[in-house]
Amino acid sequence: MLKNTSLSSRDLSVIWHPYTQMQTAPAPIAIVRGEGACLYDEDGQEYIDATSSWWVNIHGHAHPHIAQQLAAQALQLQHCIFAGYTHPPAVNLAERLLEILPTQQRRVFYSDNGSTAVEVALKMALQYWDNKGQPKRKILAFKNAYHGDTFGAMSVSGRSVFTRVFDDFLFEVHFLDLPSPENISQIIADIAAQQPAQIAAFIFEPLLQGAGGMVMYDATAFDELLQYCVSENILLIADEVMTGFGRTGKNFAMEYVSTQPDMICLSKGLTGGSMALGITTCTHQIYEAFLSTDKLKTLFHGHSFTANPLACSVALASMDLFTDPACAQQRTRIHTRHQQFLPELQQATIIKNPRLLGTVLAFEIITDNVDGYTNKLGDQLHHFFKEKRIMLRPLGNTLYILPPYCITDAQLEKVYASIREFISTR
Numbered sequence: 367m368l369k370n371t372s373l374s375s376r377d378l379s380v381i382w383h384p385y386t387q388m389q390t391a392p393a394p395i396a397i398v399r400g401e402g403a404c405l406y407d408e409d410g411q412e413y414i415d416a417t418s419s420w421w422v423n424i425h426g427h428a429h430p431h432i433a434q435q436l437a438a439q440a441l442q443l444q445h446c447i448f449a450g451y452t453h454p455p456a457v458n459l460a461e462r463l464l465e466i467l468p469t470q471q472r473r474v475f476y477s478d479n480g481s482t483a484v485e486v487a488l489k490m491a492l493q494y495w496d497n498k499g500q501p502k503r504k505i506l507a508f509k510n511a512y513h514g515d516t517f518g519a520m521s522v523s524g525r526s527v528f529t530r531v532f533d534d535f536l537f538e539v540h541f542l543d544l545p546s547p548e549n550i551s552q553i554i555a556d557i558a559a560q561q562p563a564q565i566a567a568f569i570f571e572p573l574l575q576g577a578g579g580m581v582m583y584d585a586t587a588f589d590e591l592l593q594y595c596v597s598e599n600i601l602l603i604a605d606e607v608m609t610g611f612g613r614t615g616k617n618f619a620m621e622y623v624s625t626q627p628d629m630i631c632l633s634k635g636l637t638g639g640s641m642a643l644g645i646t647t648c649t650h651q652i653y654e655a656f657l658s659t660d661k662l663k664t665l666f667h668g669h670s671f672t673a674n675p676l677a678c679s680v681a682l683a684s685m686d687l688f689t690d691p692a693c694a695q696q697r698t699r700i701h702t703r704h705q706q707f708l709p710e711l712q713q714a715t716i717i718k719n720p721r722l723l724g725t726v727l728a729f730e731i732i733t734d735n736v737d738g739y740t741n742k743l744g745d746q747l748h749h750f751f752k753e754k755r756i757m758l759r760p761l762g763n764t765l766y767i768l769p770p771y772c773i774t775d776a777q778l779e780k781v782y783a784s785i786r787e788f789i790s791t792r
Contacts, residue, residue, distance in 0.1 A: 372396065373408050395752065400427025403773040405757070413755045416781045417768050420759075421576065421608050423639030425687045426772035432640050432683040439679035448476065448672040455678030462685050463645070466617055468626045472650040475665075476643070476673035480607035480633035481514025483644035484569070487603045487629045488518045489667055490652055491567035494601065497655045497663045502566035506557065506600065509541045512577035513569065513605050522569050524578065527739055540565075544575075545587035554594050562598035567628075569603040572619035573723065576608040579738065579764045580728035582721050585622045592625035601652075602627040607644075611635035611688055612697050612771070615724030628652055638684030639770075643677040696771040700725045703775060704767065707782050716792045728766035731792070738762045747788070754784045 373396035382388060396408040403426055405413045418424065425432070439455065446453050460474035475490075477483050488505070495502040507513075507522040514520070520529045521536040529536065540560050542553055557565070573588065575581040592602060604627035609619035613635070620627060629652065632645040656665050671677075687693055704727040711720035711729050720729040735741045741762035751758040758765060758781070767781055 373398070392749070402426040403770045403777055411755055413752075413757050414773070414777050414781060415757045415770060416773075417757055417759055417766070418770050419639055419757075420634075421613070421768055422634040422637075423770050424611055424613075424635040425638045425684060425693075426770045427639075429638065429640075429683075429687070431687060432638050432680050435683035436640065436676060436680050439676055443675045445671065445674055445676070449668060453673070453675050453678075455675045455682060456673040459678045459681050459685070462682065463632075463647070466689070467630060467647060468618070468620055470626045470628075470649045471630060471647040473648050473653045475646045475648070475667075476669075476678075477646065477667075478642050478669050478671055478674075478677075479514075479644045480605075480631065481516045481519045481644075482669065483607060483631035483633050483646045484513045484519040484522070484603075484605060485516055486644075486646040486667055487569070487605075487631050487648075488522065488567070490629060490646065490648060490665065491601045491603060493663075493665060494652055494655045495566050497658070502564050504560065504565040505537075505539045506560075506565055506568035506595075507539050507541055508544055508570055508575065510544075510575055510578040510581060511541075511569075511571060512575065513571070514607075528577075542591075544581065544583040545591045546584050547587050550587040550590050553591060557594065557598070557600075562600060565598070565600045567601040567603050568592075568595050569605060571605050572609055573614055573622060574609050574619065574726065577739075577761065579730075579761050580721075580726060580766045582723050582728075589623035589625055592623060596625060601629070603629045603631065605631045607631050607633045611684075612693065613724055613726060613768070615697065615701060635688075636684065637677055637681045638687065640680040640684070641674075641677040642671075643674070643681055693771055697725055699775070700769060700771065700773065700778070703778050710782075710786070714789050716789060725771070726766060726768050728764060731763045731765060733763050735763070737764070750788055751784060754787075756781055756784050758784075 374393045377394055397405045398408050399406040403415055405415050443453055464471055475486055477486050505522055510524045512523045520532060522539050523529060525533055543549055545553055573585055595602060604620050606618055610632050629646060629648045637643050656663055701724060704722050708720055708722055711717050716732050717729050718732055730737055731743060733741060733743050739762045743763040744760045747760040747765060
């Protein structure tokens with residue numbers, strides 16, 4: 367009987383999907399194959415993946431080089447405990463990553479996704495000060511931030527629908543406005559009033575807040591804020607889970623500023639969207655504070671699949687593709703095409719705040735409801751673009767294009783045309 371039932375119907379009998387109200391949500395589309403910038407459902411219909419499957423897929427689906435490296439590694443070593451043991455994929459990946467990350471980064475700590483990479487960074491920061499005999503408990507973050515769904519990551523995220531039920535269980539964080547030339551002095555005064563000597567760290571999504579609505583902010587004012595934090599011995603944690611690996615135009619968003627972070631969190635594009643893997647990197651100064659004959663100064667954190675060889679091998683394959691000059695050319699091409707489409711959005715009366723950073727193009731569609739994730743237009747937008755067989759999953763009334771770098775000009779034009787069509791119906 368199951369063989370004669372659609373995969374989508376079978377799913378509804380056994381699966382609980384993320385961020386989904388299962389009682390009212392339509393049946394999911396069953397995807398069975400991917401190639402390049404496209405995915406194919408169980409009926410053979412093609413969908414353009416214009417949001418990189420939750421921002422992870424940077425080189426395209428079922429990329430032959432990534433698949434070949436995964437297969438080769440699976441025949442060599444699939445997993446090994448990473449406490450007291452090591453293996454080539456983990457060492458090779460750490461060496462290659464440190465070559466392209468901001469030069470202060472010296473050590474790589476493996477975990478398994480973006481949220482846990484953030485958890486590791488927060489624990490590093492708090493224990494760093496404790497190990498030095500200067501315990502600090504305060505954390506700074508931006509309003510509207512999103513850093514993940516585990517409890518530490520939720521604590522440093524803006525209070526929202528994602529955290530509502532759990533707010534009373536989250537540790538206290540002081541939230542800052544996003545910096546601009548007009549308000550940077552006030553933000554610095556705000557921090558100064560919080561007893562900076564008690565602040566352990568400042569965590570941020572550099573230049574682009576993803577789940578918060580693809581919010582972009584000023585690099586110059588941001589750099590001034592970071593410099594002030596450094597002057598007050600506040601550790602800097604750059605959450606580049608989304609912005610890393612070329613999304614903002616540069617390899618990493620922190621390349622837009624002169625101040626370098628103490629820790630960097632990575633995931634999503636790290637493996638080219640092929641497997642789950644998280645990384646937290648840190649400076650030698652951070653690492654050194656954990657070196658001791660006292661075992662209580664150890665960073666007691668780990669995961670069963672820490673530095674999984676399969677995941678590290680596909681990350682190395684993704685690095686091969688990412689460091690190829692052709693990848694930078696692809697990103698420039700996408701940025702240029704977005705730039706050419708931008709004036710149309712600027713002229714549309716139902717659209718506000720069209721904005722562009724690297725390969726990310728975003729805007730809001732004006733409605734009578736409050737902007738944000740719960741705006742009712744989101745469901746309508748999602749349905750409209752699914753009917754066009756284009757994967758554009760809106761954040762409420764915020765619509766954005768964030769495609770794999772291999773997307774063709776013709777595929778981009780189809781995405782733009784579908785947006786034009788939606789605009790014409792309003």
